[in-house]
Amino acid sequence: MGGLVLCAKPEEVEQWCRYAAENNRVESTMLFGERGGHGFNFIDYELARQGASGIGSVVECLMRILEAARLAHPNAGQGQQFWDDAMRQLLRNTIPALYAATGTVRMSDITRFISSAPMSLDQAHSTAWQGSSFMFSTMMAAEKNPVVRLDAQDLAKIGSYWHDEFAQLDPKTRSNIAISVSTALDRFNRGRLHTAFCTDTTFVPEMTFHGAVVILDMSALTWNEDGIIGQQLVKYMWQRAVLSRNALAPQHRERPVFLWADESQYFVNSYDTDFQSTCRGSRACTVYLTQSLPTYYAKIGGEQAKHKADMLLANFVTKVFHNNADPETNRWAADTIGRVLQQRANYSEGTSNSRSRSMSEGESSNWGANASVSVSRDAHGNYSTSSSSGTNWGGGENLSRNRGATRGDSTSSGYSETMDYEIEPGAFSRILKTGGPANGNNVTAVWFQAGKVFRDSHRNYLLTRFVQ
Numbered sequence: 001m002g003g004l005v006l007c008a009k010p011e012e013v014e015q016w017c018r019y020a021a022e023n024n025r026v027e028s029t030m031l032f033g034e035r036g037g038h039g040f041n042f043i044d045y046e047l048a049r050q051g052a053s054g055i056g057s058v059v060e061c062l063m064r065i066l067e068a069a070r071l072a073h074p075n076a077g078q079g080q081q082f083w084d085d086a087m088r089q090l091l092r093n094t095i096p097a098l099y100a101a102t103g104t105v106r107m108s109d110i111t112r113f114i115s116s117a118p119m120s121l122d123q124a125h126s127t128a129w130q131g132s133s134f135m136f137s138t139m140m141a142a143e144k145n146p147v148v149r150l151d152a153q154d155l156a157k158i159g160s161y162w163h164d165e166f167a168q169l170d171p172k173t174r175s176n177i178a179i180s181v182s183t184a185l186d187r188f189n190r191g192r193l194h195t196a197f198c199t200d201t202t203f204v205p206e207m208t209f210h211g212a213v214v215i216l217d218m219s220a221l222t223w224n225e226d227g228i229i230g231q232q233l234v235k236y237m238w239q240r241a242v243l244s245r246n247a248l249a250p251q252h253r254e255r256p257v258f259l260w261a262d263e264s265q266y267f268v269n270s271y272d273t274d275f276q277s278t279c280r281g282s283r284a285c286t287v288y289l290t291q292s293l294p295t296y297y298a299k300i301g302g303e304q305a306k307h308k309a310d311m312l313l314a315n316f317v318t319k320v321f322h323n324n325a326d327p328e329t330n331r332w333a334a335d336t337i338g339r340v341l342q343q344r345a346n347y348s349e350g351t352s353n354s355r356s357r358s359m360s361e362g363e364s365s366n367w368g369a370n371a372s373v374s375v376s377r378d379a380h381g382n383y384s385t386s387s388s389s390g391t392n393w394g395g396g397e398n399l400s401r402n403r404g405a406t407r408g409d410s411t412s413s414g415y416s417e418t419m420d421y422e423i424e425p426g427a428f429s430r431i432l433k434t435g436g437p438a439n440g441n442n443v444t445a446v447w448f449q450a451g452k453v454f455r456d457s458h459r460n461y462l463l464t465r466f467v468q
Contacts (some may be wrong), residue, residue: 001256001285002028002208004238006231008263010219017215025213030203032234033196033217033227038203042237043105045201052148055099059091061237062110062185067269068232069184071299072225080302086177090114093161096150101138103147107188107198113138114178118167135162184229192218193226197233205234205241209252220266228266235259235267239275242284256283264288265295268312276315288316292326321446323432330425337448337461339419347413356404422459441468 005016013031020029032038046058066087070080094113098105116133118124130136139162143155166174187193196218208214216234218227238259245253261267268288276286290296296309313319321333423446435443443466447454454462 001213001258002211003213003258003260004205004208004235005213005215006235006259006261006264006267007216007218008220008261008266010222012219012262013215013217016213020213028211028213030207030212030214031217032203032214033230034192034222035217036215039195039200040197040203040234040237041199041201042197042233043107045204045237047099047105052096052099052150055096056092057240058095058105059088061233062091062095063088064236064269064271065188065229065233066181066184068229069187069225071232071269071301072228083177083180086173087181089161090166090177090181093158093166096154097135097138097142097158100142100146100148100150100155102141107185107194109134109138111182111185111189114182117162117178119171119174121163121167124163124167187226187229191226192223193230196230205238206245206252208238208257209245209248209255211255220263232267232269235261236269236271239271239279242282243275243278245282253283256285258285258287260287262289263291265290265299268296268300268309270308273308273312273315276312286316292324292329293332294326294328317450319448321428321432321448322443323429323434325429327425330428333428333446333448334421334423334425337422337446340422341417342420343415343417344420345413345415347411349411350409352408352410354406359401423461435468442466443468 005012007013007016013035017026017029017031020026030036030038032040042061043058046054046061050057063084067084091110094110095105098109098113102109112134114135116135118129118133118135123129139155139159142150169177188198203214214234216231218230220227220231223230242257279286293309293313296312297305300308302308319333319336324330324333428446431444432446433439433442433444435441445464445466446461447464448461450460452460454460456462
């Protein structure tokens with residue numbers, strides 16, 4: 001395979017040079033950047049490929065530079081789409097005029113052209129401004145003495161943009177647009193980015209189609225923002241070349257190619273999602289490594305950072321999860337592997353005790369009186385009487401107590417079915433080995449691949465081991 005290696009840390013360059021020596025690929029290896037001595041004039045490259053009809057491609061290349069500069073300090077916030085559209089419009093009305101007037105496009109001329117644009121309608125009609133403005137002299141050359149002739153209507157539209165739109169913008173808006181473009185591109189007017197991208201061309205992306213392994217020796221930790229912007233630019237040009245390789249002759253599209261990026265959060269941009277969704281047809285393999293999901297969110301920035309990162313990662317069919325202490329990354333890993341119907345056992349045991357105690361007490365009484373009189377007469381007419389009387393009374397008292405106690409024991413067991421994680425999020429920080437002498441130099445990981453059933457696990461994931 002040929003390929004492109006992005007380097008966040010300087011030691012990665014030596015590491016890949018060692019890989020090349022161990023695998024007899026030294027002759028195929030090319031260093032680009034600090035120690036490589038190679039150059040890639042990407043504007044000349046794009047114009048040579050497509051000519052005047054490729055001006056739009058040059059604009060998009062420059063937009064990747066602007067995006068990379070913004071992502072190096074992600075503070076886009078809301079409304080970034082407006083500024084992107086405005087900067088793209090400015091470049092579309094700059095590059096064709098320069099190309100028509102000079103037959104080429106240089107970074108220094110772009111910034112010079114923009115900085116000399118009219119700031120008002122009065123200035124646009126000023127003879128003093130016209131006599132000193134590089135933009136005005138370029139427009140005159142493109143119209144009257146062009147090296148590459150533009151369509152008259154296209155040239156008129158460019159003039160109308162600068163006269164009727166740009167010059168009449170709110171001063172603050174106009175200056176923000178111009179400064180955003182010029183400050184990002186000014187990096188290429190001098191120093192190492194100028195040497196690498198604005199001089200001669202000794203490297204083109206198509207060299208990887210024939211086995212070249214290009215190591216970008218401009219690490220993000222040594223070249224800082226310059227390294228990030230430079231590597232993102234080469235990556236973008238390489239991705240576009242890969243996606244268009246199927247239009248080339250068969251000998252240019254047979255060999256598989258790869259893109260490798262450790263600490264890949266430094267190098268992601270909006271084009272990665274488009275590339276990942278279609279690169280398989282161009283026989284390209286991408287390997288991105290990062291510490292955690294939040295690093296992507298932070299580097300991408302803006303209000304849609306999470307959605308953009310998730311959309312990009314969804315295009316990676318194979319994922320390898322190592323030990324990780326970030327809860328959000330671990331939850332994402334668990335969600336990626338998915339949930340299955342699982343049996344959950346349950347068991348309960350209980351003891352109950354109860355006691356009762358009661359007491360009752362009562363009292364009763366009764367009383368009464370009676371009397372009677374009787375009269376009788378015999379046969380001789382004599383009368384007799386009798387009487388009786390009496391009283392009675394009585395009472396009673398009762399008292400009772402009772403006590404009782406009961407005890408019972410019970411147990412129950414069973415199971416329930418529920419949809420739950422195949423691998424719990426906490427397992428990614430608990431059970432995976434991190435290597436080193438304590439683990440016998442073994443690093444374990446969960447290898448996930450969509451659409452695959454591993455023979456050893458009968459699942460779409462496999463717990464596997466890497467030896468350091």
